[in-house]
Amino acid sequence: MSTFYVLLSVVLMLQVCRACDGNNEEEQLAAARQQSDEYFANAYGFNSNNPWSSPYYQPSARVPGYASPYEGRTPISRQPNYNPFKKYFANHVDEENSQAEGRFALGSLGANLINTGLFNNRFTPANTWRPFASLANRVPVSVNPDFSGPLSNFDACTSPSGDAGICAPGSVCSLFGGRPSGSCILGKVCCINAITTCGGTVTLNNTYWQSPSTAVSAPSTCALTVRMDTKLVEQLARPICQIRLDFVTFTTQQPTAGTCTDSFMVGGSTSVAPIICGDNTGQHMYLDVPSSAITPTDVQLMFNFAAGTATRSWNIKISMLPCGASYLAPTECLQYFTASTGRVRSFNWQDVNVNAIRQLNNQKYNICFRTELVSGSRASQLCLSVCTVTNTGAGYGITTPAAPFASLPPLLGSSVGTGTATAGVPTALQGACTYDFLAIIGATDALTGFSADRFCGTRLNPNPAGINADALVCTNVRPFRVTYQTDNTELQTAAPLLVTTPADTNNVGFCLDYQEK
Template sequence: MLKFCLLLSVVLMFQAGRACDGNNEAEQLAAARQESDEYFASAYGFDSAPWGSSYYQPSARVQGYANPYEGRTPQNRMQPNYNPFKKYFASSTGNEENGQPEGRFALGGLGANIINTGLFNNRFTPANTWRPFSSLSNRIPVTVNPNFNSPLSNFDACTSPSGDAGICAPGSVCSLFGGRPSGSCILGKVCCINAITTCGGTVTLNNTYWQSPSTPISVPSTCALTVRLDTKLVEQLAKPICQIRLDFVSFTTAQPTLGTCTDTFMVGGATTRAPTICGDNSGQHMYLDVPSSGVTPTDVQLMFNFATGTTTRAWNIKIAMLPCGASYLAPTDCLQYFTAATGRIRSFNWQDATGARQLNNQDYNICFRTELVASQKASQICVSACTVTVGDAFSITNPAAQGVDAPAQNALAATLSAVGTTFVDANAATLAVCLYDFLLIAGGKDANGVEADRYCGNQLNPAPLLFTNALLTIPTPGGATTSVQVCTPVKPFKLTYRTDGQETAVTANPPSVPFAATADTGVANVPGNTGFCLDYQER
């Protein structure tokens, strides 16, 4: 009996110990979960308190107007009380979004997406090219928890102390993506500057710089880059992309020959029709429309083709990915978009320099956002030729005497404006004026109310006058010998620039080529076309 009692006591003590251990196990699990939360919060720079702070409330904006476009998403877009790690860990409250039990799969989803961000693959070379677990990402699907919010998807834009655009990210993540930290962001993150200096790479991060290689470029050769847009990528998950903006921080290639590029820069894969360009285009930009990456993944190709020659080739192109629905998206079919009340616009390859610079086969729209002027929406936009030192501010198509190759006549006519589409000369021949190369300003008028839509020649002037040379009896299409300010009230504010595929004389071949035109360049005493440089002002 004594032995039985002792045995029973031992059993009861053992059960009591298990019960105590059970309570401790729950407490240990809760503590471990808290430590896990704190670990990931620390690793990714997350602090729950600032998100609910009034210091990060969006600033007030004028009704109907957004901040001027800067190629990036403002840092203060964070929502109050937003916790990007909310769904990553199991919650004991049961108040998860949509009431769905996600705790069992949340950590697995986080692990899958950390792997897919570049920890174990080579999407973000050349920073870390050794990926010993490159196949592991294919074994852990992102769709384990499709409702998660990844901290890596909240890459708000930033500007480094040197002026470079970047993204805010934890320092460790910046290095994994191949970037370099430059400056700091809120929540302990760094301003990560991402640059690619190779040909044949792929870009998936916003505000990436594509820079020319440090080694000399061999010619003839091709250098291309792919911009991949797909919301299945973690870094693009939260923001479907609808536009790309290219900022040519620097851009130098060979000059064209009679308007035709020998070195070429081309864009493929976008719905926007971007012209082929070359020459000097530093400070220019392009907006490229693409289908929403949330619906259709898209690969946009940027490609340089270099011909033989010793010309210096160098570029630095900032690639900004603009989310669908953003207030700073350019209107559809606008290759260039300006969002200030005043500024300057230039045709591609225009420079304040001598020599022919106009490019062939240009066909694109230059658009302007309607701004507030004296607290009211602008009612018109005015353009005028910019001030130059050695170049020509406006030179589109030679307005010389059609059908006459007299040096004196050509030299004089080259200073005139030219408007309209056709002209009948003394021989009753119908010849082209502003039909093949022109700048279209719908409803454009001068200070006297003289109106014209198409502008070409060597002056910006709508005067539809005819000049008769004292030495010759053949009238010359053209007008005043000086440029004037041209204004239009037509909205939306937009200019259209078009050139044909040649600078030589156009031979009539009806109906495909209805009217003949003289050469734009190479004529005696007539300088080659340079394009245009215009200052604009909304009023």
């Protein structure tokens, strides 16, 4: 009998302990849930009852449908479709065993269901049916794999419509004024963010700055600030060293004699970006900035509009590139191309019917090409040729040089180079591309062997006699780089040591197809 009483006492003590543990666990779960709410409230100013309550980030317009490839530079250009049920079939037992388990028998499946219903705001405030609402209160916050840093993995993503965005929990996407489009792993959404106002501030990667829906008045100014600071919660894990601007669309008033009346300019970056205007859809810029891990930086993007009725519209994608990334552009490269073939154009060049001045004044920047693998080996040669035009305009036209002596015909092709010209006169004296020019170091005509370092005129040809034909120009100098420079006027300027003056009129700039070999 005494043995029975001893066993009964042990059972009763175990039951009491379980009850105590159960009450303690409920208290721990409630405390953890409260900490979760307080964390979002303190970190983001987020009110779970009103996801649009943030005073800083407000909802913005939807991005129109279009495709804008990022030249293959984004590490994750498109996230794979994620199937949370995949690993619960027999074929994926090993994969399941390698994953961290949650508090449920279903492991991370339960975590994904909670993330989808609770943390990702899939059930909108207007929908009162929330099947996981009570369940979430019983699950420790540790089930959410991103609770310790819900913004620490803002990887790039691409929506089904081709828009670039970031992977984020749905509630955080709403907090920043974005819209979900497509899905990412771990129950996140591909968040697309757009701003359609002047005078705002951008802190989120892959943000689109779009022209206002109402017509832009002239004269006026429209500016935007891009802020980089590791103290910002959305940038804690990613110090920024570069900004890439992709001009998805860009249309402003055409220049007057090469000088911009409407102007787009950049301030606050360590690299110098030229002032541009006109038509620049499809162009891009890389801007170097001090590492945000060392000092906070504000970069200003500004449009100044002059009087006139020209159409002004733009859609600029702003990408913040982290320090140490393999896809950063080399220092002092305003443009950077990362394919073995492609097309490069001067700002405001267009294939149009009117053969008018499209070359912009005061341009000075480097265009760089990453050395790609060609047939399994690193490319050793970069070749450029003038692109084919379908209208009456020209694919190449940079200030025509003048001849130094009256007895020599004007040369429309090359200038300063290593070759020699007619009657032994050095090419440097004949061409004199000292005002507006395209510099290709080590460039050689693939057919004739003539070489030059600077090009201007109406033909891309290092041969002084090649005034009527463009040539295929190749260089073996690596890293592959082209420099474009123009002066501050399209008026004719007297040249030292020259009898005649250069024909600095009706310049269109350049459009070149390139290929690495």
